[in-house]
Amino acid sequence: MSNTKTNAAEERANERERENQRELENAAELGAAGSQLSTAPREEALATLPAMGVIGWARWFWRQLTSMRVALILLFLLSLGAIPGSLIPQNSVDELKVQTFKEAHTTVTPIYEKLQFFDVYSSVWFSAIYILLFISLIGCIVPRTGQFVGQLRSRPPGAPKRLTRLPAYTTWRTEAEPEQVREAALAMMRKRRFRAHAVGDAVAAEKGYLREAGNLMFHIALIVMLVAFAIGQLFKSEGGKLIVQGDGFSNTLTQYDDFKSGSLYDTDSLAPFSFTLDKFVGTYERSGPQIGTPRKYEAHVTYSEGAYGKPKKAVIKVNEPLVVDGSKVYLIGHGYAPVVSVKDGRGKEVYKAAVPLLPIDSNVTSTGAIKVMDGYKDGTGKRDQLGFQAFFVPTFAGEGKGTMFSQFPAADFPVLALNGYYGSLGVDSGLPQNVYQLDTSKMKPFKDGKGEQLKQRLLPGETMKLPDGAGSITFEGVEQWASFQISQQPASGWALTGAIGAIAGLAGSLFIQRRRVWVRAVRGADGVTVVEMAGLGRSESAKLPEELADLAVTLNGLAPTAPDAPEASATSGEPDVAEEPGVAAAPTAPDDATSEALSEGAEK
Secondary structure (H helix, E strand, C coil): CHHHHHHHHHHHHHHHHHHHHHHHHHHHHHHHHHCCCCCCCCCCCHHHCCCCCHHHHHHHHHHHHCCHHHHHHHHHHHHHHHHHHHHCCCCCCCHHHHHHHHHHCCCCHHHHHHCCHHHHHHCHHHHHHHHHHHHHHHHHHHHHHHHHHHHHHCCCCCCCCCHHHCCEEEEEEECCCHHHHHHHHHHHHHHCCCEEEEECCEEEEEECHHHHHHHHHHHHHHHHHHHHHHHHHHHCEEEEEEEECCCEEECCHHHCCEEEECCCCCHHHCCCEEEEEEEEEEEECCCCCCCCCEEEEEEEEEEEECCCCCCEEEEEECCECEEECCEEEEEEEEEEEEEEEEECCCCCEEEEEECCCEECCCCCCEEEEEEECCCCECCCCCECEEEEEEEEECECCCCCCCCCCCCCCCCCECEEEEEEEEECCCHHHCCCCCCCCCCCCCEEECECCCCCECEEEECCCCEEEEHHHCEEEEEEEEEEEEEEEEEECCCHHHHHHHHHHHHHHHHHHHHCCCEEEEEEEEECCCCCEEEEEEEEECCCCCHHHHHHHHHHHHHHHHCCECCCCCCCCCCCCCCCECCCCCCECCCCCCCCCHHHHHHHHHHC
16 A cells, blocks of 8 residues: 555656746747746746855845735735825824823723824834835836837747647748748738747737736836825825804914824915805705705805905805815815893993804704803902803704604704803813813802702793892804815825826736737648647637637638648647647648638637
């Protein structure tokens, strides 16, 4: 039993040795004709690695870095590194969300901070991957581009000595002269947009250069996208602004609610323009399974370019921004701003404004704070500050019908609920505050007649009286607000161009096949011309034999089969060869079934 296994193993080893020997012989015979049809660098054997030493290791590291394998690994790592940047709040986007996340996840926060997960796109590790990928792509593309240009300037190599070694092959005999066959083959190839020329007793043709052009185009487009991304991050600006209906905005730094910019951005380059929110129009589905879904969601504005620009009307919709001098104004949110007026203990109106409240659900149930900081005096004439916690619903369900949450996004039945406080709002400390939150640590709540905290729901036009002659607050009505994002993203056009180029290049490299075709016509020992056709592709494909068969049929029509030829026989194996090299001793050609026989032979 052991002898049987040993013999089988030896037989497999011998078979592999014979196969390797055949491949070496084929490569030697094909020569330049069978050379690589790609500009991709060849893998080097271990024996060809540079000798140890600083220069040797540097060369080895550079070759590894500029290999396509490493470029793909770095591209994968770049995509992998963007995952935490998408799932974890970023300081560059919203510092408030980052702070909230840190307070809610105290265990993982120290780990995330050490890994720079709150600043992924400016972290050391992400920048290292980005720069290495950039270098790898350039180091890979530059030599391949030079090699590809050299291939474009060169001519297809001459035919190998034995065309029967190629994967697609056919042959027949004809009475036409060899020179006539080669001229016809040359004209046919050029008509089919092959790059062709006559070399000795054969015509060499090549086609499919756009495959390598597409491959290079794909990688160059990746570099364009990387450069555009870098420029966009360094020179970008992005800010947010909440505007109540009727108010306006001027594109200056002090007008923004929040503002972020790239490290190389100059605030003096803000585009000079302004706009006013004339009205916000929102309609919603009122029945069916999609009740409450927005149907119309648009902001009508009046804008002007420059300091003295002529006012123009525009409508800003979701994903349809207003573009002014390179800046884009996006509509990103909507809500309600109850209009309230506050009177002090003397009956003097000390505050009247539309107070924006933040939505907390899809039906625009909103919450916020009303702060009266200046001008208020209580019933005794003492200066003080007031604060109200506000809860607003645009469509109230009704007294005794569920909780205080809106039933519909539109303002069908608006109700404002208030809790009142007096004391220090904490604004004099100099520390920044959230305008939508009320700090009651230094304030006292107003009490009603029962000694409980003063609370009241108000309809438009209703007033809540403050105890002890402290004044009153009136719910005057409801305005709408819209929030906008004003962004300036340079090189976005280049990024789009790079993306389109990458898709086009990838499609070309995937669907275009580079191939070579040779046509040899020589006079046989019996004086009849023997025609051989063979093809070689960059990769195995069923299209190459089909194309060779079509070319053979066309050429056979120009150089028809000799009438005294035997029955058609086209094969990819080796024919019997006469003493003259490359001449078939038993030529095979079809008579009336030329097309079918040639097609079958080419496919073999």
